[in-house]
Every structure is written in structure tokens, then in C-alpha cells.
Amino acid sequence: MRRFFISGLIVLGLVAGVLLSPAAALAAFGIDPGKVYIDNLYPGARAEFPITIYNQNDYEATFVVRAREPDYTAEDKGYDALPHLEWVTATPSRVIIGASDKDEVLVTVAMPEDADYSGKKSEVWISFMEEGTAGMIRIELCSRIFVSTRVEEPEKTETETPAVEGGGGVGITAEAGEPGPVPPEAEPGSPWAILGPVIGVVIVGGVVFFLVKRRQRA
């Protein structure tokens, strides 16, 4: 009788285990935002923003985060796949989130100083997958990141002034809402760039001419 009772408990436990197994439940999670626009990125600059993962499961789950090539791009808006996945990182790349809880990962897009990628529009995806799920069908959620790089002027050779380091002083505006207009750039094509040196040369020339004339008179 005792053996029958124990066997009954084992069978009951197995049935309960199958019924309550997380793999048997409808695994679900969410991410936000699904679209992020980075405008005016330039060599040496970086953009950072958070993406929130919502664990809708009734169990603690681990999520794996990585940058990857897009399955498709907004070609109709001029975006191609970003050919530099190494510019994009997500920290941390593994996130453990409690049942019905949420957490953030920080995504960084850093354009190297020597990058030759002026005036381009490209797209990269941030992938989120739950780790350790059983079953044949897996779910991946992706945030689409749209990157526009600044149009760089060709290097000017008129002035011999030594170059100043960029120093990474970048203003980043994170705002919720539809993509807004890109703020105006900092006058790279100022007329003073040409006019100033010309006036300076004229003045120096005038001074030298004046001195030579005075010396000749003396």
C-alpha cells in the first residue's frame, strides 16, 4: 500500500511538473523602444541610449542581447545595413530579470576617430532572445537602430593652424516622440574660413610695405 502511495505521488509529481514547466507555458517578453534614430554621428562621437526588456513570464528568465545585421532595411528611406557591427555594443549582454519585472540594457554606438563613413544612412538591429528555452520554435525580438552620419568636409589646407582634438564633447538628446529634426550643424563652411586669412595676409603685406617704404625714405 505504501509502495502504491509513493508511486502515485511520483506520477502526480511528473504530471504536475509537465503542466507547470515554464517551457510548456506561453513564453513572452517585450522590448521598448523598437526604433531608435541616431542623427549626425561623426568620427570620434558616440551615442548611448537604454532599451527596456519586460519579462512577462511568471518565472525568472535570462535574456541574451547582441547587435546583428538586419533581416531587412528601410531601403525606401535610404538606409542600408551598417557594415560596422563592431561600433555597436549592448551592456550587459546577458540580463537576468525576475518574473513580471523589467530591466534595461545600455546600447552604445561609437564611431571611431578614423572612420571613413561620411554622410551615410544605415541600419543595425539589437537582438533580444530568452536563454535556455526548450522547444523547436524560438522567439527573437529586435530593436531597429537607424544611424545617419555627418557629412564631413574635405580637409582644408589653406591654414597651417594645428588641429585641435575633438575630445568627445558630444551633446546627446534622448527624447520620446516621433523622430525630430536634426539640429543645425556648427557652421563648418563659415565664410571667415577663407576671408580671415586673406585679410590677415593683406594687413601683414601692408605693414611690410609701409616699413620698407619708411626705411627707403630714411
Added chain:
Amino acid sequence: MKRLVISVVLAVALVIVPASGVLAATTDTVTVTASPSYVEIANAPDTWAIGAVTAGVDDQTANDFFTITNGSGVAIDITIQVTTDWAFTSGSNSWTYGAPGADTGQLKASSGEGNGASGGSGLFDITLEGQAGSAVLLINACPTITSPQWELQLDAPSSFTHGDPQDCTVTLSAAPD
């Protein structure tokens, strides 16, 4: 002499001031704009147990076998790909993923007619690429809070050299449209 010094200072100032204006472009404002767009899907059932396979005979799920629950706040696209090719679950021999051949088989999928990527339920007109390939569109512009359905077909190997059971992994990827 005083006039000379003033002239030189002015000339130098005129050269430096505009140059610093040019150099100001080395730093700039990068804008990051997040478009509120919550993305969430779930799929059930999470497995198709194909069972015993006969050489050259394709196996299919019932139509609308799988249901995707789209809880997203925006329209999404769902792509599909085999992300882990055939691998033995016991024994020592794996199939090759690809168009049917000896120990070689592939999966096809279809979804409802209104989903934009497939011609309709039961057509199995979307061929899934293997893990070395690319994802293909399963459902286009899936509206928010909907439950589209889809199904799978196994294009079975034309012949077998072993009977080792196999499995593979299929990934559904959701991203805003």
C-alpha cells in the same frame, strides 16, 4: 613701432579667429530619438513533433497549427529562419539542411492570405533557409494585438543511410515594420 605691433596683433587675430570657427566643427550634437514602439510576441505551440519520416514523403502540420500572439504596440514584421540545422538527438549522424536529397531535408512555411508574405494557409510557399542563410519574411506588417497563424512542412529526405532521430531550431524574429 606701436603701429607695427598693433598691426601684427590684428593680423594674427584675424588668422586665428576664423580658424577656431572651422575647428568648432570637430565637436557637434548627436541626436538620439527613441520612437515609442513596444514589441512583444509569443508563439504556441513551441514544438512540432514530426514523428517517423518516410523517404520522399513530405510531412505537414495542420493548417494554422501555430499561433503567434502579437502584443506589440506597433505593426511588426516577422521573419523566420532555421537557426540550428538538423542535428541527431541520439546516435551519431545528422541530416544536412537543404533541398531534399540523401539524408537532406528542409522546412517550408506558410501563413494566412492577409499576412502579406505567404499566398495563404497550407500553401507552404516560404522556404526556410538554414543557419548559414538568411531569414525570410513570414508575416508582413502584422497589426497590433492580433494573433496570426502559420504552419510548417518538412520536405523529407529522398533516402536515408541511417535512422538517427533529428531536430532543428526555428527562430521567429519580430521587429517594427
